[in-house]
Amino acid sequence: MTSITAKLLDQLKPLPSLAVAFSGGVDSTLLLSVAIEALGDRVLAVTAMSPIHAQREIRDAIALAGQLGCRHLLLRGTEMERPEFLSNPDERCYICKQGLLQQITSEAALRGFDHLAHGANRDDRGDYRPGMRAAAEMDVLAPLAAADMTKEMIRQLARERGLPNWDRPAMACLATRIPHHTPITPALLARIEKAEDCLQQLGFHASRVRCHGEIARIECRGADITRIPEPAVRSQLIQRFKAIGFKFITLDLEGYRQGSMNPPHPEPPP
Numbered sequence: 001m002t003s004i005t006a007k008l009l010d011q012l013k014p015l016p017s018l019a020v021a022f023s024g025g026v027d028s029t030l031l032l033s034v035a036i037e038a039l040g041d042r043v044l045a046v047t048a049m050s051p052i053h054a055q056r057e058i059r060d061a062i063a064l065a066g067q068l069g070c071r072h073l074l075l076r077g078t079e080m081e082r083p084e085f086l087s088n089p090d091e092r093c094y095i096c097k098q099g100l101l102q103q104i105t106s107e108a109a110l111r112g113f114d115h116l117a118h119g120a121n122r123d124d125r126g127d128y129r130p131g132m133r134a135a136a137e138m139d140v141l142a143p144l145a146a147a148d149m150t151k152e153m154i155r156q157l158a159r160e161r162g163l164p165n166w167d168r169p170a171m172a173c174l175a176t177r178i179p180h181h182t183p184i185t186p187a188l189l190a191r192i193e194k195a196e197d198c199l200q201q202l203g204f205h206a207s208r209v210r211c212h213g214e215i216a217r218i219e220c221r222g223a224d225i226t227r228i229p230e231p232a233v234r235s236q237l238i239q240r241f242k243a244i245g246f247k248f249i250t251l252d253l254e255g256y257r258q259g260s261m262n263p264p265h266p267e268p269p270p
Contacts, residue, residue, distance in 0.1 A: 004157060005034065007147040012038035019044045019108035019116045021101070021140075022072075023053075024061030025171045027119030027151075029068075030158045031144055035117070036070055044113045045070045046104045050077030051189045052096075052173040054196065064165065075107060086184050090263040092175060097131030101138050117141035123151045169206040170258060177210050180263050194244045202233060208256055214247035219256040 008031075012018065018035050022028045022045035035043045045068075047061045058074075065072035079085045079096045089095070105116050118135055120142040125132075135142065144154060151170075158166035174189045174196075188211065195209040195216055204227075207220040218228065218237075227233055228251050241249045254260075 004147055004149060004153065008034045008143055009038050011141075011143045011146060015039065015042075015115050017042040017044075017113045017115065018141075019046050019104065019113040021104055021116065021118040022047050022061060022065065023119070023171060024057055024064050024165070025119065026158050026163070026165050026168050027121055027144060027154055029064055029119075029163055029165055030154050030161070031117060031119045032065070032070060033068060033158075033161055033163060034143075036068055041071070043070055044108060044111060045072045046075060046108060047072065048075050048077040048100055048104070051080055051186045052077070052175045052184075054174060054193050056197070056200070057171060060165070067164070073107065073111070075103060078103060080184075080186065088175070088178060088180055088182055088184050090180055091130055092180065092184075094130035094134050096173070096175070098134040098138075101134060101140055105138065105140075115141060117143055120145045121149050121151055121154055172258075176259075176261060177208060179210075179212060179261060182213075191245050195241055195246070198237070198240045198244075202236065203227075206256060208260075210252070210261060216241050216246040216249050217252050218250065219252045219254075219260065221256045225251065225253070225255055 012035050018039055020028060020032045020035055020043065022032055024047070032043065032045055045065045047058065049058055062072065077100060079099055082095065082099060085092060085095045101116070108116060118140055120132055120135065121144045124145065155166050174192050175184055177192045178184055178188065192209055192211050196207065199207045199209065199218070204220050204224050207218065207224065210217040210219060220228065228237070238249055
């Protein structure tokens, strides 16, 4: 992966400084790691704090930025103050990303960082990612995509660089668990976060809790599907999910699918 690292360094070294939209996921962590190698202390990691992001992910991002020795700015996201986001339209992700990137750009510029990058990769081009459109419109850099890096390549390079989250499951904001056109509320997001924390504590690390009113639809991967019905696991899930506020707890037999609640959209370009 030496040539890939060289491509990334060649992109980043000419920049006077760089702010990185840093979620704590493997993509943005790799980008931040290489940016620090290229630019040293002229790098700023920026993480948004909001009810749409699980608290465990914020804590992980803080810890990772500290391990990498990078200056880290925590911003309070403002999407929960925007009625057009809370109504949860098909363009929810675009609305959110547009507002967030504007906020990060402004705050980073105040601190002398005039360039912003995010961790989009080549695989994202073939997925439903309206937030990518917002980033492109704002000229946000995507060095991993520009280096033609896939998710698998990113994980491999992250492992080679000793990044602790190289095998971390894909992340997505909690709003993606709510069907479009169902209003987003802090209480609903908190219920989903508590339910997913429960799954994490029981060892289901690549899972989602999709919320359909009083129904929790659990998506998990592979052998985990057979673990859910085990009497001890099932009993805990029923008890804890009902205490959280769900009336019905279901298992999706198709398992975890990234973007399973995306709205219908045209086929991506080849």
